[in-house]
Amino acid sequence: MVVLPILWTIALAFQRVRLLDLSSAGFFGEYTLANFDGIFSSQGFWTSLLTTLTYSVLGTASSIGLGLVCALALRNRFRGRTFVRAAILIPYVAPVVAATFVWRTMLNPQFGIVNHWGTRLFGWDEPIAFLSQVSSEVSLLGLEFSVPTALLTVITFEAWRSFPFAFLFLMARLHAAPAALEEAARVDGATPSQRFWHVVLPQLLPTIAVLSVLRFIWTFNSFDDIYLLTGGGAGTEVVSVRVFNALTARGNIGAASAQAIVLAVVLAVLVGLYLRRFSAREERA
Amino acid sequence: MTSTAQENPKGSLRASPDSRWTRDAVETRLFAVLRWVVIVGVLVVTLFPFYYMAMLSVRSLDEVLQDPGALFVPPSELVISSYQSVLASPEVGGQGFLVFMRNSGLVALGTVAVALLIGIPGAYAVSRLDFFGRRQISALFLAVYLFPSILLAVPLFIFFTRIGLRGSLIGLVIVYVSQVVAVSIYMLRNYFDTIPVSLEEAAAIDGCGRLDTMRRISLPLAMPAITANALFVFMIAWNEFLFALLFLVESRDRWTVSLGLSQLAGSIEIPTTVLMAGSVIVTIPIILVFFSSERLLTEGLTAGAEKG
Numbered sequence: 001m002v003v004l005p006i007l008w009t010i011a012l013a014f015q016r017v018r019l020l021d022l023s024s025a026g027f028f029g030e031y032t033l034a035n036f037d038g039i040f041s042s043q044g045f046w047t048s049l050l051t052t053l054t055y056s057v058l059g060t061a062s063s064i065g066l067g068l069v070c071a072l073a074l075r076n077r078f079r080g081r082t083f084v085r086a087a088i089l090i091p092y093v094a095p096v097v098a099a100t101f102v103w104r105t106m107l108n109p110q111f112g113i114v115n116h117w118g119t120r121l122f123g124w125d126e127p128i129a130f131l132s133q134v135s136s137e138v139s140l141l142g143l144e145f146s147v148p149t150a151l152l153t154v155i156t157f158e159a160w161r162s163f164p165f166a167f168l169f170l171m172a173r174l175h176a177a178p179a180a181l182e183e184a185a186r187v188d189g190a191t192p193s194q195r196f197w198h199v200v201l202p203q204l205l206p207t208i209a210v211l212s213v214l215r216f217i218w219t220f221n222s223f224d225d226i227y228l229l230t231g232g233g234a235g236t237e238v239v240s241v242r243v244f245n246a247l248t249a250r251g252n253i254g255a256a257s258a259q260a261i262v263l264a265v266v267l268a269v270l271v272g273l274y275l276r277r278f279s280a281r282e283e284r285a
Numbered sequence: 286m287t288s289t290a291q292e293n294p295k296g297s298l299r300a301s302p303d304s305r306w307t308r309d310a311v312e313t314r315l316f317a318v319l320r321w322v323v324i325v326g327v328l329v330v331t332l333f334p335f336y337y338m339a340m341l342s343v344r345s346l347d348e349v350l351q352d353p354g355a356l357f358v359p360p361s362e363l364v365i366s367s368y369q370s371v372l373a374s375p376e377v378g379g380q381g382f383l384v385f386m387r388n389s390g391l392v393a394l395g396t397v398a399v400a401l402l403i404g405i406p407g408a409y410a411v412s413r414l415d416f417f418g419r420r421q422i423s424a425l426f427l428a429v430y431l432f433p434s435i436l437l438a439v440p441l442f443i444f445f446t447r448i449g450l451r452g453s454l455i456g457l458v459i460v461y462v463s464q465v466v467a468v469s470i471y472m473l474r475n476y477f478d479t480i481p482v483s484l485e486e487a488a489a490i491d492g493c494g495r496l497d498t499m500r501r502i503s504l505p506l507a508m509p510a511i512t513a514n515a516l517f518v519f520m521i522a523w524n525e526f527l528f529a530l531l532f533l534v535e536s537r538d539r540w541t542v543s544l545g546l547s548q549l550a551g552s553i554e555i556p557t558t559v560l561m562a563g564s565v566i567v568t569i570p571i572i573l574v575f576f577s578s579e580r581l582l583t584e585g586l587t588a589g590a591e592k593g
Contacts, residue, residue: 160330
């Protein structure tokens with residue numbers, strides 16, 4: 001009796017794969033490689049794969065970095081720590097639709113609060129269309145850089161939305177770290193930064209590694225945020241949004257499934273490589 | 286030890302007590318300041334968007350357009366017309382969020398019920414019973430969870446279209462359950478593992494059958510984990526957007542709150558302030574659920590993180 005649900009879950013897992021075959025078989029008769037051929041020869045897919053990679057790597061790194069900084073700042077007790085910790089988690093649990101809508105309003109060039117204060121305080125010449133501008137010219141030290149505005153904005157949003165997750169796990173790990181090690185380092189005269197670098201960070205590394213994998217996978221597959229923020233325009237079309245557009249706008253189920261499969265395979269390869277490297281390092285350590 | 290900090294660039298030895306500018310003292314003071322900078326900064330960054338959301342929802346649109354940079358609303362300017370407009374049914378010119386709320390609530394509660402019905406026995410089995418391939422099953426659960434949902438979206442979309450369940454809330458519940466059941470089982474299993482088997486053996490000696498033991502011993506003990514899991518699943522189902530969009534977009538009276546908000550956000554004629562009121566309405570249940578169970582949830586989610 002108890003095994004049944006499990007078997008059913010497994011069946012579901014396999015059914016999905018079979019459904020995929022069913023769908024293509026049902027709609028296209030023979031399953032050919034034509035869809036994949038179409039993907040690999042078109043420019044659009046590669047561009048969106050590169051966008052996906054950039055988005056995932058930068059989004060993951062910045063959210064974990066931010067989470068680590070917060071976890072360290074909240075490590076020692078202070079009045080109101082419980083409140084601060086709960087507040088930090090709000091962006092992660094809030095409905096994605098509401099969060100993206102607020103951001104879109106805040107960044108709105110006409111009446112958004114960011115552009116309003118930006119033009120007054122930071123001397124921007126004109127409002128910046130954060131979510132619809134592919135790139136903008138920024139001059140630093142006399143050099144002109146082209147910055148992918150919209151892509152950076154969605155990466156910032158991703159960091160804002162998912163750093164609480166990293167924070168939560170790093171915080172839990174920090175509390176589990178034995179105090180004696182740090183005490184010993186302090187007695188030996190290690191400064192705070194040395195204590196962090198040589199004592200605390202090594203203990204956090206396994207957690208950071210797991211977080212990197214999880215966050216990378218989720219960011220790589222994420223659809224909601226970018227679809228709701230930009231609709232995939234302005235150079236932010238990640239593969240999942242592309243799949244969705246192929247499925248709904250063009251009704252091209254074959255191309256949509258093929259792209260989704262390529263996405264999953266690329267992800268599996270990347271995560272596999274990472275895990276292999278990481279486990280090799282573990283054995284050496 | 287009379288060496289000074291200059292002679293010890295590595296800072297590995299204590300500097301003389303009379304120098305106030307040792308690396309250690311400077312760093313300690315610096316980090317004490319930085320810590321508060323981070324705390325204040327992070328509070329502003331996380332809370333401001335939600336404050337802004339609440340603020341815009343109680344201002345009139347003209348006010349917002351005249352003074353977009355205002356950081357607080359004087360009480361004399363508070364208006365609740367946005368809320369009235371967003372909740373009223375479309376017949377009287379509102380947006381009908383009450384219907385969306387009902388749909389979201391039904392779907393989320395349905396998902397919680399079904400996920401627990403499957404998840405509790407499943408987790409118990411994986412935790413307690415020895416059967417062939419038990420370890421592989423746990424790995425498989427997580428593997429399913431890490432699948433891109435967009436990959437599942439394509440076959441599910443077709444499948445549900447064919448059996449005629451696309452566009453029904455039931456279909457959506459089935460999809461959500463298949464998405465969360467793996468996580469449910471994983472979370473609950475970790476907790477069942479912490480319950481000593483000896484307790485159950487004692488019950489068995491006293492003549493309880495396996496189901497009896499489960500009902501009298503294991504379930505009451507696992508209640509915190511089950512509650513945390515139920516709330517977690519509720520939040521996922523309430524917030525989910527992609528499948529709601531794929532399955533329900535054609536029939537407005539079946540939209541969930543998230544879908545309704547995203548669909549209306551694209552239209553020109555609905556004022557931003559009204560949609561902000563909608564955002565507040567979507568967010569409030571989640572905030573309530575989250576704050577009432579914050580401790581349970583954080584412990585439930587990070588269980589096992591301590592082991593590194």
